[in-house]
Amino acid sequence: MQPIFHHPDGLYCPQAGAFIDPLVPVKRALLTHAHADHLRPGSDAYWCAAPAEALVRRRAGPDATIHPVPYGKAIPIGRLTVSWHPAGHMLGSAQIRVEHRDAVWVVSGDYKRAADPTCAPFETVPCDVFVSEATFGLPIFRWPDPEAVVDEIIAWWRAGAAEGRPSALFAYAYGKSQRILGHLARRALPGPIWLHGAVQGGVDAYRAAGVALADTAGLVVDAEPADLKRALVLAPVSAGGSPWMKRLKRAQTGFASGWMRIRGNRRRKGYDRGFLLSDHADWPALLRTIEESGARRIRFWPGHGEALGDLLRERGRDAGPLERWPGRDPLTPSPPDRPSEVA
Amino acid sequence: MKRFARLYARLDATRSTRAKVAAMADWFAKAPPADAAWAVYLLAGRRLKRTVAPSAYARWAAASVGVPEWLLSTSHATVGDTAETVALMIDTARPTPTDADGVADRPLAAWITEHLRPLAKADDEQKRAALSGWWAALPADQLFLLGKVLTGALRVGVSRKLVVRALARCAEARDAPVDEAVILHRLTGDWSPSAAFFESLLAPPEDGTRPPSQPYPYFLATPVDDAGPEGLGPRAEWQAEWKWDGIRGQLIRRGGEAWLWSRGEELVTPRFPAVVEAAAGLPDGTVLDGELLAWRDGAPLPFAELQRRLNRKRVGKTLLAEVPVAFMAYDVMERGGEDIRARPLEERRAALDAIVESLGHPRLMASPILDGDTWQALAEARESARDRRVEGLMLKRRGSPYRAGRPRGDWWKWKLDPLTVDAVLIYAQPGSGRRATLLTDYTFGVWRGDTLVPFAKAYSGLSDAEITELDRWLRSHTREKFGPVRAVDPEQVFEIAFEGIRRSTRHKSGVAVRFPRMVRWRRDKPAAEADTLAAVEALIEG
Incomplete structure (x- = not known):
């Protein structure tokens, strides 16, 4: 039996009695990274790549049982041998490699191939079966050089500062915001950087992990209006349109995301500017990574990669959605089939 | 085209009308008058005679980069615009343009009069050859504009009124102010863009003979x-x-x-x-x-x-x-x-x-x-x-x-107050342009016995917040997909207003309505209580 299945609440590994990135509390949770759509609190125990530990603890809670595993170190979990390998998505993000009998499976988690000064770069892990994300799995997504995008952000910020207007840049609070600060470190900047409260936690965790980030002046709620006139303000998307925005008088707004590749998204979201900065693989990177994995079978993370799978199949590859777990629901509390017992 | 693409980027990057007018006025003043005339033509929403059908344009482009047609349409469904889909697709397949002939440096007027317009008379093979050359040579932003100009109208969120205001600003900068109404009049009716035309737009009011066919701008209520x-x-x-x-x-x-x-x-x-x-x-x-x-x-x-x-x-x-x-x-x-x-x-x-x-x-x-x-x-x-x-x-x-x-x-x-009917949302599909990622085009049905008969399509009337909320609901209540169209659980009732209704043999319901739009989301009303086809038919006059 294959070692990884699609299950509505995560990827199910029957031989380990574990879930990869479960969306509900389970006995054993193997994490690719610490984003909220991959990590929910309440599981009995978590395994993650070592650099992700602090971020995982923030979300899973101070009392959670967390087993950090150094990149590349193989450990047994149930009847599987499991290791974590850099995915380049954010600090501590990983591909999970699972060895079962003679077969090697790799679950990519979210990944990117573009430069990111705040995390270890993606490593190719040879495998038999590659389960890939494909958030941007259409032949219209290609990212420009991130340094050029950072140039654009700085130029936009400089123009705002010259008019005495704050520049509010919206981005995911964990990962993307810190990546932007990482790119801005060692650059000449037009003014101070202030943060929304939701961004601070991630900044602290990255700094604690020794990642070099641009200096930040503090939280916007503690700033005087005059402090913000030349400032770049980093905030999560949810802050846009909230009462918090009232502190940023006359602000120009921008949004950093791969979705900004599409003009309709730039316009509909109502930001002044869209900056094309993504932590996911673009189309060329997906094709390249699938090729380099050497996998005989390509599977896609549930809900991803329908078009890419069809295209690969047209080209004669064994590709498609990850198989659904055919057995009894391992989450139904009816012993003796609970995952804990299987292991 | 490179310069025009920069103007387009400036217009597209701001929501402030003041900034848009300033960007246009600035550009008109610096551009050669023939280019300025063509920019006015395009920005005011006029279009060239269509050279290539959008579907052929997209098919040829997809073939040129080896993307199968089904993948092109999947991509189009995400982008919502043919010219943009093609620009992004080519830019993804071919990161760096190779422009040996300086295609990108051609001025706008030369582009249109010497290259795009003559193409209308060419046969398909010649069109494809010309397009392939341009696709190889232009960066993404210019590819987008090229596609827009060739396949339809360029829409940047500037109205003719703003173009007129920018022109008036130009005239003012030359110390020869011209009233906006005069410029609007000059932009009315039949004219062809040229350097001389651009100068005549900014000429002093008493000056300039107009063609006898020229209408006046309308007064709108x-x-x-x-x-x-x-x-x-x-x-x-x-x-x-x-x-x-x-x-x-x-x-x-x-x-x-x-x-x-x-x-x-x-x-x-x-x-x-x-x-x-x-x-x-x-x-x-x-x-x-x-x-x-x-x-x-x-x-x-x-x-x-x-x-x-x-x-x-x-x-x-x-x-x-x-x-x-x-x-x-x-x-x-x-x-x-x-x-x-x-x-x-x-x-x-x-x-x-x-x-x-x-x-x-x-x-x-x-x-x-x-x-x-x-x-x-x-x-x-x-x-x-x-x-x-x-x-x-x-x-x-x-x-x-x-x-x-x-x-x-x-x-x-x-x-007159419009006619209204309470109808049930039965099909949804993504909109186009800025609404391409949301389900915003809806089909509504009314009851005939215990089935719902499609009776009107509507796209407007909801707030952005309502659209987002409804989009989420529709995605999790999709029963079946037919290409981009989703059949959804018939649960949501909307009050649909329209201006007129008549019998029609071309519609399943046997009636056709004019200007249907949503006026209210009737969250209070269960689908069973929506109107019947008989009640709708009763609204038909005579």
């Missing part, structure tokens, strides 16, 4: 709000007329010739021979503003009848006889060759009555002025509008000049 017209002051200050349900038109008689323009500034002269025949009796130097109506036995025919004639380039004898048309004039812009738009309404109206009376032609009438000396009396007259096949009332301030555009204050339209 503002809707009266829900509170009614009492806020407009005493009834005696207002002239009331029916709001005719036809096509706005401008009838020009100059130099022994006649021209008929539609509201969209399209010359429709050959389609309405009876009106042109009537115009032949008008004194030279006359311009009338009015409404084209399908008209028989002293009353208008339904709008749908008029539409039958509008849809044809040439109108055959049978149709001419079946749908006779008249011009209902309501204003005079030019009399005896003199522009009289600044004269007060009463004076223009007296001139109109004199012109129409001395003409004495049954196909050219003056829109009657309504009596009823209180707002209450007018409100009662408005109640009869649907029976008279008019859209409601027009209120025009006595003493007011004929203005250009839609300035508030002097002309109001007091439309």
Whole structure:
């Protein structure tokens, strides 16, 4: 039996009695990274790549049982041998490699191939079966050089500062915001950087992990209006349109995301500017990574990669959605089939 | 094209009208006048004669980068725009353009006149060859503009009004100010972009002869709000007329010739021979503003009848006889060759009555002025509008000049309340352009027995927050997908408003409605209590 299945609440590994990135509390949770759509609190125990530990603890809670595993170190979990390998998505993000009998499976988690000064770069892990994300799995997504995008952000910020207007840049609070600060470190900047409260936690965790980030002046709620006139303000998307925005008088707004590749998204979201900065693989990177994995079978993370799978199949590859777990629901509390017992 | 792409990027990167006007004025001032003329042409929403059908353009592009057609359409469904899909697809397949011939440096005017326009006459092979060369040479932003210009109109969220304002700003910067209304007039009607034309746009007002066919910009009315017209002051200050349900038109008689323009500034002269025949009796130097109506036995025919004639380039004898048309004039812009738009309404109206009376032609009438000396009396007259096949009332301030555009204050339209039906949302599909990632195009059904019959499609009327919420609901309540169309659980009820309804053999429900839109999300109403087809049919007049 294959070692990884699609299950509505995560990827199910029957031989380990574990879930990869479960969306509900389970006995054993193997994490690719610490984003909220991959990590929910309440599981009995978590395994993650070592650099992700602090971020995982923030979300899973101070009392959670967390087993950090150094990149590349193989450990047994149930009847599987499991290791974590850099995915380049954010600090501590990983591909999970699972060895079962003679077969090697790799679950990519979210990944990117573009430069990111705040995390270890993606490593190719040879495998038999590659389960890939494909958030941007259409032949219209290609990212420009991130340094050029950072140039654009700085130029936009400089123009705002010259008019005495704050520049509010919206981005995911964990990962993307810190990546932007990482790119801005060692650059000449037009003014101070202030943060929304939701961004601070991630900044602290990255700094604690020794990642070099641009200096930040503090939280916007503690700033005087005059402090913000030349400032770049980093905030999560949810802050846009909230009462918090009232502190940023006359602000120009921008949004950093791969979705900004599409003009309709730039316009509909109502930001002044869209900056094309993504932590996911673009189309060329997906094709390249699938090729380099050497996998005989390509599977896609549930809900991803329908078009890419069809295209690969047209080209004669064994590709498609990850198989659904055919057995009894391992989450139904009816012993003796609970995952804990299987292991 | 490179320079024009920079202007486009500036316009696209801001939501402030002030910044847009400044960007255009700046560009017009620095660009060679021929390029500026073409930029005005494109930004004001005019389009070139279509060189390539959007579907062929996309297919050829996909083939050139080895993307199969089904993947092209999947991509298109995410992007929502053909030119943009192609630009992104080529930019993804071919990161760095190779532009040995300096294609990107060609000025806008040269691009259009020397390369794009001649392509219209080429055969498909030649078109494909030319396009392949450009696709290889241009970066993504210019690829997008190229596609837009070739396959349709360029829309950047600048209205003609803003273009006019930017031009006025240019004239001011040259210390030779020209009124915005004058520039708007110069941009009306038939003109072709050239350096000389651009200079004539900015020429001093007294200067410059205009072509005899040139219409004036229309005065457009503002809707009266829900509170009614009492806020407009005493009834005696207002002239009331029916709001005719036809096509706005401008009838020009100059130099022994006649021209008929539609509201969209399209010359429709050959389609309405009876009106042109009537115009032949008008004194030279006359311009009338009015409404084209399908008209028989002293009353208008339904709008749908008029539409039958509008849809044809040439109108055959049978149709001419079946749908006779008249011009209902309501204003005079030019009399005896003199522009009289600044004269007060009463004076223009007296001139109109004199012109129409001395003409004495049954196909050219003056829109009657309504009596009823209180707002209450007018409100009662408005109640009869649907029976008279008019859209409601027009209120025009006595003493007011004929203005250009839609300035508030002097002309109001007091439309009939729409018809409404409570219907159930049964199908949804993504919109286009900025709504491509959301399900925003909905089909609504009404009950016939225990099935829901599709009866209207609607796209507008919800707030952005409602659209987002509904989108989420629809995605998790999809029963079946047919390409981009989703059949959804028939649970959500909406109040649909529309202007008119008629029988139709082309619709499953047997009825067709005009301008349907959503006015309310009836969260309070279960689907079972939505209206029935019988109730909808009962709204059909006659």
